[in-house]
Amino acid sequence: xxxxxxxxxxxxRTAPSLGRPSRWAAxxxxxxxxxxxxxxxxxxxxxxxxxALLAVGLILVLVGLAGKMPTRxxxxxxxxxxxxxxxxxxxxxxxxxxxxxPGSKAEVADVVQRVAEVAPEVAASAQAALVYDNMVLGLxxxxxxxxxxxxxRDTAPWPVAVFPHFSQGRVPxxxxxxxxxxxxxxxxxxxTLLVVTNVPLSQAATDYIVDEPGLFHAVxxxxxxxxxxxxxxxxxxxxxxxPQP
Numbered sequence: 001x002x003x004x005x006x007x008x009x010x011x012x013r014t015a016p017s018l019g020r021p022s023r024w025a026a027x028x029x030x031x032x033x034x035x036x037x038x039x040x041x042x043x044x045x046x047x048x049x050x051x052a053l054l055a056v057g058l059i060l061v062l063v064g065l066a067g068k069m070p071t072r073x074x075x076x077x078x079x080x081x082x083x084x085x086x087x088x089x090x091x092x093x094x095x096x097x098x099x100x101x102p103g104s105k106a107e108v109a110d111v112v113q114r115v116a117e118v119a120p121e122v123a124a125s126a127q128a129a130l131v132y133d134n135m136v137l138g139l140x141x142x143x144x145x146x147x148x149x150x151x152x153r154d155t156a157p158w159p160v161a162v163f164p165h166f167s168q169g170r171v172p173x174x175x176x177x178x179x180x181x182x183x184x185x186x187x188x189x190x191x192t193l194l195v196v197t198n199v200p201l202s203q204a205a206t207d208y209i210v211d212e213p214g215l216f217h218a219v220x221x222x223x224x225x226x227x228x229x230x231x232x233x234x235x236x237x238x239x240x241x242x243p244q245p
Contacts, residue, residue, distance in 0.1 A: 090122045090125050093122065093125070096111075137162065137164065140233070158190065158239075164196045166198055170199055170201060172202050176209070177208065180212065
């Protein structure tokens with residue numbers, strides 16, 4: 001192993017497992033391929049055909065016996081990989097970014113970068129979440145320093161905590177409840193919470209927002225949504241659940 005690779009995370013590639021029906025199907029197809037390939041040896045003068053049948057048949061028989069797809073298959077100039085989707089790993093990394101305390105974001109970003117070096121597809125969502133987090137918090141700082149909002153902040157009876165949350169689909173209620181629980185621990189029971197997401201909430205999550213007096217929400221996809229964020233901050237500072245004229 002090269003010196004520069006020492007200490008770097010290594011991606012362990014695991015082959016997808018097959019269920020019992022798939023194993024039997026692969027095994028039987030493999031036997032059929034071996035039989036057809038063996039028969040073609042005696043009835044044809046073309047080598048490529050029966051060699052391919054024998055090779056594919058043998059692979060399918062081994063797949064059926066082992067119960068796993070090969071991680072990599074190369075036939076001539078063609079190569080294919082059969083790897084499990086890393087949805088679970090990617091989701092866990094994304095959740096780590098979302099649940100990390102504000103003071104540990106730098107350490108989390110370093111871990112995500114190290115993962116991205118060996119598995120970019122696994123780290124992509126977490127990287128997007130970090131970018132979104134920085135964008136929202138930067139926008140919050142700009143809005144909070146505007147004269148009218150700053151005055152409202154200084155006279156508000158409670159602080160407002162902003163929780164950016166990057167999601168790849170509509171945020172379900174269970175996920176929002178988890179965000180709320182983590183925020184309450186940080187707020188120590190004092191203040192209101194503005195959850196900022198890049199996508200809308202599910203209907204159940206929207207109902208949860210309405211039922212929680214100290215919980216507010218805004219959909220902010222980029223700097224162009226600055227006014228939406230400002231309205232959410234104003235409502236959270238005033239304790240208003242709905243925009244007032």
